[in-house]
Amino acid sequence: MKYFREKRRIAFAMISPSILVIVAINIFPILFAVYISLHLWSFGRGVPRFAGFLNYEELYYDGRFGDAVLTSAKFVFFAVLLEFVVGFALAFLFNVKVRGMATLRQIAVLPIMVMPIVAGLVWFYMFNENFGVINWLITLLGSEKVGFLTDLDVALFSIVLADAWQWTPFVMLVMFAALQSLPEYVYEAAKMDGLNAWQTFWRVTIPMLRPSIMIVILLRIVDSFKMIELVFMMTQGGPAGRTEVLPWYLYVTGFQALDLGFAAAMAVSMLILVTIFTQLFLSRVGIGNDNK
């Protein structure tokens, strides 16, 4: 017993640095953000002045914040929807055993390797009305130029498209791996049970992919909620704030205006929103429903 107790003690001693690191890296900044959010503090000038919930109060009445939350929600919804539908379809396409598919697949995942900021730059120029290749093609076809980044109704979708360009391959990759890991025997069983292709898809493939689907959607939701690079490079929140997602507003407030207290309040609210949303998502949809 002493040996095992010793073993446990050593194990604890071994992991305690990591626990400390986790606390330091994960917990402390969050607590610090909460602390700052309760203060009026303009970076670099004087000490923070305690302000209670003033920042949150102002946030509540700040129309721009509400708009940013809504814009973020729209962006997340459309981006994840597009990425998932296309990525899922591509995963199936690439799962077909045809020569050259592996190479094609490798090419298809290249966008993931691109730094988001570079992706933003690339798409900024692609969508540009004066130099952009897409508008050049459109005029070549005899149509009017499209204000991809300046039209009030289009700009957000342009960013969605750029995000989808970058992250659809990720969805594809995860779904492809999940598809590959589905056991062959279940499909044989399905054949012997007489399921047709459609039934196999809906009754076997989808339910078995469910955990992967949930994880990839969750990852994409959380990740696209934090997206800032594309807005930074492509629109800076314009036109007329139609692409001002929450992280961008936060960046402008915290890093350009240096109004740290207000930015921290925003960050904390964002964290709470994301946490509530993911918890809701997990509890409602659930990753595995085995524990019913």
Add this chain to the structure above:
Amino acid sequence: MHFENKQSWIKKAAAMAVAGAVSSIAVAPASAEGVLNGETIRILAIGDPVFQVMQRIHGDLEEMAGGTIELDVRGFDVLRQQVLLNAQNDVSNYDLISVDLPQFGEYKGFLVDLAGYVESSGMDWQDFHEAAWTGAYHDQMQLGIPIQPHPEIFAYRVDLFEEAGLEPPRTTEQVLAAAKALHGSKDGLSGICWNGARGTPLGQTITMVMGSHGLPVIAMDAIEGGFDLGNVRPENMHPQMESDTASEMAAYLMELMKFSPPGILNMAWDERVRVFAQGGCAMTYIWSGRSAIYELDEDAEARGKVSYLPHPAGPNGLNVSTLGGWFLSIPDNLPEDRRDLAWSVTEWLTSPEMMAEYTKHGNCVAPRHSVSVDEEVVARCPVIPFVDAMATNGEIAGWQRPPVPEIQQIFDILGAEFHEALAGAESPEDALKEAQRQLDRTMRRAGYY
């Protein structure tokens, strides 16, 4: 100037990595004859042309200086944060920092007064453009030496104007008339380019155009020929976005929209210059240094066909261009024993010879009269004598962008709110009113009144 363009942002990231690697392995050159005499100087710099040139010729520069030059180049926002953080250190990490003209108001508490050095070293301060030199003069202190100050001026295509029989536009009215005449007169030609992108770009446009209509965005004290930027007090902080001047400015910008190229709502910094360079617009607002983009590019359509003016004036305004750009300053937490060296390097980097040197590498800025008459420099950068003339004529000033700590917030709010108006999502009146409200709130939060 300042908020660097998007492309250079990427280049800079790479350059920074390289520079970091280089400086970490750099050893002091054997020859110790130059200004550094074998020592190391540390500079916190902005990713704007003059410092990018320094990065490019880093090896030569070190050889000339006879020592090690650690050049940390940062983006605008990061630079500002580092400067502010560094100011809180007991001992500064940097010998020299680069300061943007409107930042002196925010930084003046922790910069060394250089007046004594100027005096003792016999620097010919009158050789500098007056607006540039006095832009760093706050509370009777000389807080920085100009290294790359340049104004946002007005460029127009002489050939197109002559063809259409138009006069050079000295007023906004003339601008609009010319824009209307030229817009669409050729395939792909728009009237005028300017910074219309949301946020800081548009925010700067508003402050400067409002300036050329005769009023700064906050209630500064009027003095002879302008406003007193060296003495901004709390009661000066009231925003003036509900003034008649602001309405005139707004009306002008709304009009400009009609004669602007597609994508103007997302156009900023270099992009407008490049559209102008390739013949996409007949006129443009431009930071003078950026004229290098077409003047040094043999393929640019606009090359050699451009003439320059100060900002066209509004109905009650002046022909005054806004000065911006960078200065070298010494943080006051730098130990005494390093200050002499920091000064020597400042003197060297801002010397006429070095200024001329920078123009060889694509930096068309020369805030010294002596350099502006150098024929080689003028041949490389036709804009320089124009700017020199404007400086001499008093057509350059810095008050349009008040040197207050909240200047960046002012840009953000103006640039975000008025974008709504430009995009047609809100009326200009409402946008101004909302901007006023937000600016007012910002100033109150800061505790000015």
Add this chain to the structure above:
Amino acid sequence: MSEVRFSEVSKRFGGASVFERIDLTCPEHKYLCLLGPSGCGKTTLMRLAAGLESPDEGDVMIGGRRVNDLPPADRNIGMAFQNYALYPMLSVRENLTFPLRAPVRRRAWPESKINSRVDDIAQLLRIDWLLDRPIATLSGGQQQRVALGRALIRNPPVLLLDEPITHLDARLRYEMRAELKTLHAKLHTTTIHVTHDQQEALAVADLIAVMNAGRIEQVGPPVEVYRNPNTAFVAGFVGDPPMSVVRMPLRATEGCLQIDFGGRLLDLPEKFSQAFVNTVPPALLIGIRPSSVNLVPSGSPAPIPARVYSHEMVGRELQLMLSVGDSLLRYRSPDIRHFAVGDEVACDVNLDNARLFDAETGVAIII
């Protein structure tokens, strides 16, 4: 001294108890089989001896010494795993020498000693011709020999085998179990062998400990366990085929107990009657050997009516399961004739060799 003793040991995982206060001893130099169905706790018990698990209560003793606090490496035991657990990229020789090359053993095992030891073990297990082959190229039986070799190489006084031959095919199983027994006869290493195959246990063990649901049902030599099962579970689990353990209604008539076989009443043998002198048990479990069941011509006097529940060929024999009342009786037919499921037959049961078990506890009623 290499006796392995479990003294009042209990083990729980989470809240679930695997077993409580188990006592079991494997005497020095004996070959003990832990036999039981999956989940009965036999593997956990062996892992306690190995030191891979720690008991929640009680002591594990090896050679009279309490080893609870001793890490596995210091317990001086060899262990072979069910899945062999060999290093697939190494050769047979490297796998065998692996345990000797541990840093702590450097002093005890100089290079020269290692080589001669490997040769000895390889010869003993007849894998000397495989020494330089990579593991991946070996057959299952060969791999099992290597795994055994690795367990034996340090000449440990105690050997633990976790289902060592379960995964081999039938032929190899026969060969390896003879091999294990020969090896034990040569080395006399105290051995604990875990298996779920009662045939295997009967064939190789000196002692069998039958486990079920965390309890030790019976410990004894194979013949003893087979002939005199102490509990209903053992009776139904051990044997080829095992006894039929049936629950039949009891009838008490004039102080004499009778058992109702589908309507036919059979007297309880004389020797049991004294166990129930004053009481009539509510129910009994009766263990009946297949050899005690006979088919009789349908015209015989007082036959027990039965139905063929199943029939199969085992060895050269036909084995039937006869459905009598609610119970099933095994029957071995000396002649091979055709039966079909559901056929009606008549049978007779001889209760002289039957065993009785308490219906509640399953414990044998022994006179």
Add this chain to the structure above:
Amino acid sequence: MPRIEFDNVSKRYAPSSAAVENLSLTIEDGSFLCVLGPSGCGKSSTLRMLAGLESITEGEIRVDGKRYNELKAQSRDFAMVFENYALYPHLDVYGNLAMPLAARKMPRQEIARRVEEIANTLQISDQLRKKPRQLSGGQRQRVGLGRAIIRDTRTFLMDEPLGHLEAYLRQQLRTEIRRLHEELGATTFYITHDQEEAAAISDRIAVMSEGRLQQTGDLLTLLDNPVNRFVAEFIGNLPISILPASIASNAASPELSVGDARIPFSERRASEIADSTRVAAGRLEAGVRPDAVTLHEESARHRLPLRVSVVEPVGDMAVIVADGPAGRLRAAVPSDSAPSPGNSVHAEFDASRILLFDGDGRNILRKT
């Protein structure tokens, strides 16, 4: 019930190597055929070709005379039981059982009724809401069986369904499978590597090795009259002992020598051998099953002297493993009379049950 024919069927995954070669085999309607062979013998490929999960390289598979080669698996109307159960991991037992019916769009209530019925038959009624991974191996395979029998399929394909189960569960479940077969009367094609299981469960056994069908017959035929040494060694609960042998060409009384034993042959058997031209091939081996051996303390000319190495008391009988210069012999004797290890014994063979193999492993005494 369907009658299944394999007509000269071959399966090649690569041009050079055949998994199954020229297999011709008929499964009579309603019968239970077991294909038995070691792993890699091609039995699995055979079953999968029949199921439609693998293509057929050559030959034809017919069901009731109809060519099935091109028919999709879904259309073949076979039910299959897999070695690894192949249950749908995301569905509970009910869902798994219901799947074949749901695939046919059977009304919900009808499905519920059938599932309940099948669950009762297989004693898994109380497991219906559990996921496969919450079940033991035996329970899982009961579900696998239930899924196969829930629709009224007339052919069952079983791919080593008991392979992953423990010995006592195998015995339990094989009884169930056999009973189900007799109850439903469906044609059943069953593959296994376990000869005991094959013998217990099937009507007929087809032994395969290295892609070829070796012999088809009932257990006793395979035991007593195997075509070759492979079948002789593969079949039989206790392994057959193979010892080198020769025919003593003493004309007066024909004798078979096995080691030092000289075993007199009946005239009839001797003449069978004499007739056989195969003897000329030279090397001979005798195969003796453990139950055809008796052990004696006294020596005799026709007995083989051996030393007991291992005694395995497996119930009423004990298996004696004894070694001599000629090799290793296994004998099954009543455990009461079992010798002890180290004892000398003299083995006597039941001459009528000795098998003789020529140099190619063929059984030269095979009655045809």
